[in-house]
Each structure stands twice: as C-alpha cells, then as structure tokens.
Amino acid sequence: MNLTKTAEWQALLGHRSRLQDRHLRDLFAEDAQRFHHFSHELDGLLVDYSKQRVDRAALNDLVALARSAEVEQWRDRMFAGEKINFSENRAVLHTALRHTDYTPFPSAEDNVMPQVHAVRKQMRDIVERVRSGLWRGFKGDAIQNIVNIGIGGSDLGPKLATRALSAQQHPGLHFYYVSNLDSAHLAPLIERLDPRTTLFIVASKTFTTQETSINAHTARNWLLAAATEEWAIAKHFIAVTSNPSKAMEFGIPEQNILQIWDWVGGRYSLWSAVGLSVALAIGMRGFERLLEGAETMDKHFRSAPLEKNLPVLLALMSIWNTNFLGAETTAVLPYNESLRHLPGFLQQLEMESNGKTVSRDGEPLACRANPIVWGEIGVNGQHAFFQLLHQGGWLIPCDFVVAASSDYPLPGHQAPLLANCLAQSSALAFGKTEQQACIELAAQGLKESDIAKLLPHKVFAGNQPSNTILMSSLDPFQLGMLLALYEHKVFVQGVVWGINSFDQWGVELGKQLANSLLPALQGNPEVDAQLDVSTQGLIAYFRRYGNN
Numbered sequence: 001m002n003l004t005k006t007a008e009w010q011a012l013l014g015h016r017s018r019l020q021d022r023h024l025r026d027l028f029a030e031d032a033q034r035f036h037h038f039s040h041e042l043d044g045l046l047v048d049y050s051k052q053r054v055d056r057a058a059l060n061d062l063v064a065l066a067r068s069a070e071v072e073q074w075r076d077r078m079f080a081g082e083k084i085n086f087s088e089n090r091a092v093l094h095t096a097l098r099h100t101d102y103t104p105f106p107s108a109e110d111n112v113m114p115q116v117h118a119v120r121k122q123m124r125d126i127v128e129r130v131r132s133g134l135w136r137g138f139k140g141d142a143i144q145n146i147v148n149i150g151i152g153g154s155d156l157g158p159k160l161a162t163r164a165l166s167a168q169q170h171p172g173l174h175f176y177y178v179s180n181l182d183s184a185h186l187a188p189l190i191e192r193l194d195p196r197t198t199l200f201i202v203a204s205k206t207f208t209t210q211e212t213s214i215n216a217h218t219a220r221n222w223l224l225a226a227a228t229e230e231w232a233i234a235k236h237f238i239a240v241t242s243n244p245s246k247a248m249e250f251g252i253p254e255q256n257i258l259q260i261w262d263w264v265g266g267r268y269s270l271w272s273a274v275g276l277s278v279a280l281a282i283g284m285r286g287f288e289r290l291l292e293g294a295e296t297m298d299k300h301f302r303s304a305p306l307e308k309n310l311p312v313l314l315a316l317m318s319i320w321n322t323n324f325l326g327a328e329t330t331a332v333l334p335y336n337e338s339l340r341h342l343p344g345f346l347q348q349l350e351m352e353s354n355g356k357t358v359s360r361d362g363e364p365l366a367c368r369a370n371p372i373v374w375g376e377i378g379v380n381g382q383h384a385f386f387q388l389l390h391q392g393g394w395l396i397p398c399d400f401v402v403a404a405s406s407d408y409p410l411p412g413h414q415a416p417l418l419a420n421c422l423a424q425s426s427a428l429a430f431g432k433t434e435q436q437a438c439i440e441l442a443a444q445g446l447k448e449s450d451i452a453k454l455l456p457h458k459v460f461a462g463n464q465p466s467n468t469i470l471m472s473s474l475d476p477f478q479l480g481m482l483l484a485l486y487e488h489k490v491f492v493q494g495v496v497w498g499i500n501s502f503d504q505w506g507v508e509l510g511k512q513l514a515n516s517l518l519p520a521l522q523g524n525p526e527v528d529a530q531l532d533v534s535t536q537g538l539i540a541y542f543r544r545y546g547n548n
C-alpha cells in the first residue's frame, strides 16, 4: 500500500493547505479551552501537545491515518508475541519484561514469564548481596564501584536511568559507564579505581561487539594483574548476554551470567538484566517501580482509544511535523540535569529504529521517515543554540521534558527552572510581532529612525511547535512511563511509515569495513589497493603518527 495515495493522507494534505500558514497565536485565540482539548495526564505524567500546529479536524484525520495503517492490529500482534521483526525472524517482547504479575505472557502456549522471573530472581540476589556488602572481592572487600561495559542499547538505557535516578542511589556505590573504544574512556577510570572493590558488568546482547569486547578484555587484564589468579574473575565480572557460551569463553562463570533473549531488542533492553546497574543503584524495589511505570504505559497503549492514546498522539504529531509541515529535525530538551542522557538514548531509539528508507515489503518508502533527533539540557541550550530555534528560520519541533518537583531540591532553583522551560515553549510558539516589538522599543524612548533599524532584529516569527512532557517528579515510576511512552511512539511511527522498527542493518557496513581495515592499521604492509585513495591516505598518516 502506498501510504501517500491513501484517502487519509490526501485528506491530511488538505489540512496542510489550510494550516501551514496558520499561526499558533490564531489557533489559541480560536479555542480558549485548547490546553484542555490537547493535553492528557496519565498517573502523574502530563503531555501537553496544544502547542502543535493542529486543530481537531486535522487530528481526527491523523488518527484515521493511524487506524488505516492498522496501528491497533500491529500493536496487538506485537503484544501477542508474533514475529513482527520478520527480517530477523524474531518476536518483539520487551513488554514481557515489565509484565509484573504472575500470569502467562504473551500467551499460555508461548509463555516467556518463567525465564523472565528466573533472571529477575538472579538479579535480586546479586543486587541484595552487592548492596548489603555480602558480595566480596578477591581480597574480601565489599564492592564500591560498578563499571558497566557496554555500548548502544547496552549502555544508553542503563546510563540514562542510573543518572536520572541518582538522587535515590545507594550512598556507598559509585557507577561508571564505559562504552568508547578510545582508551581515554577506560584508562583514567582504572587508574583511580581499586580492583579489590570494583565489579564489572559486561553488558552485550551478542557478546561479540568489538568495542565492548576490547574494553572487557582490558578490564580483565587489569584485574588479573592485581589478583593474579583466574578465580578472581568470578568475584569481579558479571555478564548480561543472549550468548552465554561466549561469556563463559571469556572466563565468566555460569552463575554470573544473566540471560537476555533474542526477543529483546538492544535499544529496548533496559527492562531486562541490562538494567542490572540501575537495580544496583536504586535497589530491586526501585527497579520494579521503573518496570511498573513502563507497564502502566503499556496498558494505556493497549487499551486507550487512539484519540486519547499518548504514544499514538506523540507519533502523529511527529508525522504531521515531518511529512506535512516539512520538519527535518526534532530537538529533545530535558530541563532536569538528571535527564542529561535522554537525548542520546532517544537518538538511538528513534533513529536506529526508524532511520530507514525501505518498507517492510522491501519497497522504497513513499515518504520520508524519521527526522534527525538531537538535543541538550534545555537551559544550557538556551545559552547556545536556541537563537537558531527562535530566529534561524528552520522548522524544528521540540519536546520539552521536565519534572515539576526537583530530585535535588535547593531553595530558589526549581521555580526559575520551570519558568525558563515554560517561557521557551511559549516564546517559540507565539513569538513577538512587529507591533509588539515596536511598542517595546518605543517604551525605551528610542528615536523612530533607531526603532526602524532595530525592528527586524527584534521580531520573533514564533509558530515553532512543541510538546511539553511534565512529570510530577523524577522517580522510577515516572521515568518508566516516560521511556515506554517514547518506545511506543517509535513503534506507532514505524507502523504508519510501514517500517520494521526492530532491525538495524544500516550499522553493519561500517563494522565490516573496520574489520577489513584493521590489519593495515596494525602494521600489515599490504594496504588493499582496491581501497579508495582517501582511506589509503588516512592509513598512511596513521602509520606515521599513530600507536596501536
């Protein structure tokens, strides 16, 4: 089916002609209840999409588009455990990881819950032993430092959640995340850590990822240099993987291996044992609250009518902005310092899932899919790139994300933080007209000629759409809801665009090439003459100055 030929798409093109030059100022003026009509709250998480350039009629047809793309059917197929990731012949069942009651899931015939509960029990045991000081290192010391070695989905989710919930962290434990192959990531860390009190979690679904493997081997050598005996590995290494035999080859004993399954995508794996570092930080009960928050969003996603379904609405706003209003990028702007890793996490979630041009059927997509996702802590962005958001002339939809109450309260900070967040979304939406700017300049007592000179610089076009996602507080439950909200948003977008959101073939080519270039960089005199001259020239430069 060609999406752009459907009646729903054509109807939306009609709405575009009607709305593309309408200003948010007018849309708000027309409907005094606009906030009420275009916002929803779910268990303390408020999503305000009233500053999007839609009206009721356009929204109705966007919902119709979702319905005609069979979002409900695809959602039910995902929750039923069908192998909707057909290019890898896998089910997509990360929602099983936050299915918190003891009923079968996804079905009685195909119940994955016994495995999920068994690993959760293993996690609980480790978490309790480490947090209580019962887990001892090779010299009998309690653990003080946890180093998660992983990359992509085995790094971004747990790093985001640990930092986001750091206010609730165990006071005697320190958490570090090592992902980069550049030794500048691991070297300064092991320089100051004590091997006797350090526990490494090697998180890798495949256990073959080069970056993780090299970092894990270096960590292992560092430990063994101090401990001298191989049995020490059992006291300082845990693996989280779907490839236990590889982890055992590395030297990690079976009881320290926590399994994940092929039905958990890497970027959807926070809820599995990949979240072990989070559970170590906030305790198993905190981790369960994270799961419960995500499960609350799952239930909402499965049951709420599309018109009131938060992930569906966020997905439709993004589709509207991308495919009808022409946005090419979207910014995510968390205002809480503790959410500083949210943009990186969402970059993987959105762009690795939907950064594609080919449909499920192998046909070229009829329209552009995922926009470029970027972002930064909002307040810092205000003093850096917001100038371009306000006056740069690009259409850049934004997600403002903030918690109403502070996780690290100090008197006099939180209200100004929220004031900045709300002021920016409002300024971006409504801008400043020539008339308003003129009145302001005149009030400063400027001459008419000076006013005329300054005026073009003082006008703000506005009409920049945004969502504001306001959490009551930054706690595990709300964070779980927030992240599951984005996961399902990505799923809905993928369904509407006709994409399989759960594979990532696009990351393979670079990996293959890196492997084939490595011998030349490691000193093999034969440089493949077939290589492009640019790469050959760069290799020659590395040979002059580089070290292995």
Ligand SMILES: O=P(O)(O)OC[C@H]1O[C@H](O)[C@H](O)[C@@H](O)[C@@H]1O
Pocket: 151, 152, 153, 154, 203, 204, 205, 206, 207, 208, 209, 212, 266, 267, 352, 504, 507
């Ligand atoms: O967990 P791993 O198997 O080590 O994979 C780590 C990451 O690398 C891959 O290249 C994928 O692009 C990511 O989706 C994945 O999360």
